[in-house]
Amino acid sequence: MIAIGEASRQSGVGIETIRYYEREGIVPKPVRASNNRRLYSAEDVGRLRFLKKCRDLGFRLADAKTLLDLSEGDGKDCRIVKELAVLHISYLRAKISELRRLETALYELTANCDSGNVSCPMLSQLRSANDR
Amino acid sequence: MIAIGEASRQSGVGIETIRYYEREGIVPKPVRASNNRRLYSAEDVGRLRFLKKCRDLGFRLADAKTLLDLSEGDGKDCRIVKELAVLHISYLRAKISELRRLETALYELTANCDSGNVSCPMLSQLRSANDR
DNA sequence: CTTGATCCTGTAGTTACTACAGAAGTTATA
DNA sequence: TATAACTTCTGTAGTAACTACAGGATCAAG
Known part of the structure; x- marks a missing residue:
């Protein structure tokens, strides 16, 4: 589990943007360490990277979320x-x-x-x- | 002198947008009738139409204002x-x-x-x- | 006199972030 | 151990250029 800065580096999504995605419910709330800091798993980073690619392709954030949800669902x-x-x-x-x-x-x-x-x-x- | 609705029709700029341009200082404040309603001259409408064309050409509003100011200035x-x-x-x-x-x-x-x-x-x- | 259209001010929402401020905790160095 | 530098936290406000109300006043037509 990594801190938000490392997650940002690994995904290419800015720190503030990650927190923004969390606030907006685009990504699930990450677990917190005892010191209240966010901890991200490899899966979380994968989601961020997915979103980044969608945004880079020009999809609006809402569509990116739809695609992300689809990619996590059963019927792909x-x-x-x-x-x-x-x-x-x-x-x-x-x-x-x-x-x-x-x-x-x-x-x-x-x-x-x-x-x-x-x-x-x-x-x-x-x-x-x-x-x- | 015409009311804001007519100015909007003649210029193609929406009523709310006209008021917004006024608030932002893009166009000068128009004179007011005794009932406090805005009154626009042909010149005012000309300005709005100018701005509309600039925006339609894709200029940002700030640039549109610059162009408008240039077109009103002496050294054209x-x-x-x-x-x-x-x-x-x-x-x-x-x-x-x-x-x-x-x-x-x-x-x-x-x-x-x-x-x-x-x-x-x-x-x-x-x-x-x-x-x- | 009433109905409907137009207008007024002021505020909030839109998109997708980005930029702080101020505080607290962590890590590295002397 | 002290201190500095870094990272993270929450919460708020700013960006661009409008657009959409709410709530109230005024106007024109029948």
Whole structure:
């Protein structure tokens, strides 16, 4: 059993974040040593690492918890997992194309923008009343 | 001079958001009617619309305010505008490639995932101790 | 005169942490 | 043994940019 700092190091999840996950009921409350300090097992660290990977993949915390619960449950079949993943992929794709759109729009706005212009064309564009 | 509801309609900025912008000092406090209700001029609506466009382009609110201030100032030259825009474009590009990476990773994780699997390969992958 | 729409202020909730403050306990060094 | 440095504890507040009330006042229409 290890202390929270070591659990943080082993899982890659920050100390404050671990305590936050505990408060939020994302992970079970760990046992306490006689001095009231939290003690984590290898399993606890595994959970934290699992959550970290999910978060790194862009899942929201609630979904990460769902996945964690699924992975601890008996029926580990894929349905819900795949559903969540597919949903998240389409969310990512939508986000990507939106950002690409923004990038293009912004690039075009700056195209005529050159130091020395008396009146900035980008600002003019943004100030214009038309379009939406 | 129009009421806040109409200003919201004309600018596309929500009523609560308009009041929020006022609280935060993003837009100047509007004049008040004798009944204490806010009254907006065409110029005020213009500011809101400007902010809306900036936000739609993905600028953070603070940057939107900077742009707004620039567009109201005397020296409307492009330097700071372009700087902000270029910075934001590179931020967008970084975000896009990050999301693409996530999409690929997630897609690969789901590849072997098929309803009916007894043990979900995606969960196994996430539970595995290796890599980070 | 009543109904429904709009507006007001002020506060709290959202997401997922992060950053303290102040106290207590632990470990390493002199 | 004293002291310093480190770690942990609880609890609270801050972040970004809104959004959602609650509870009350005012307004316009019929």
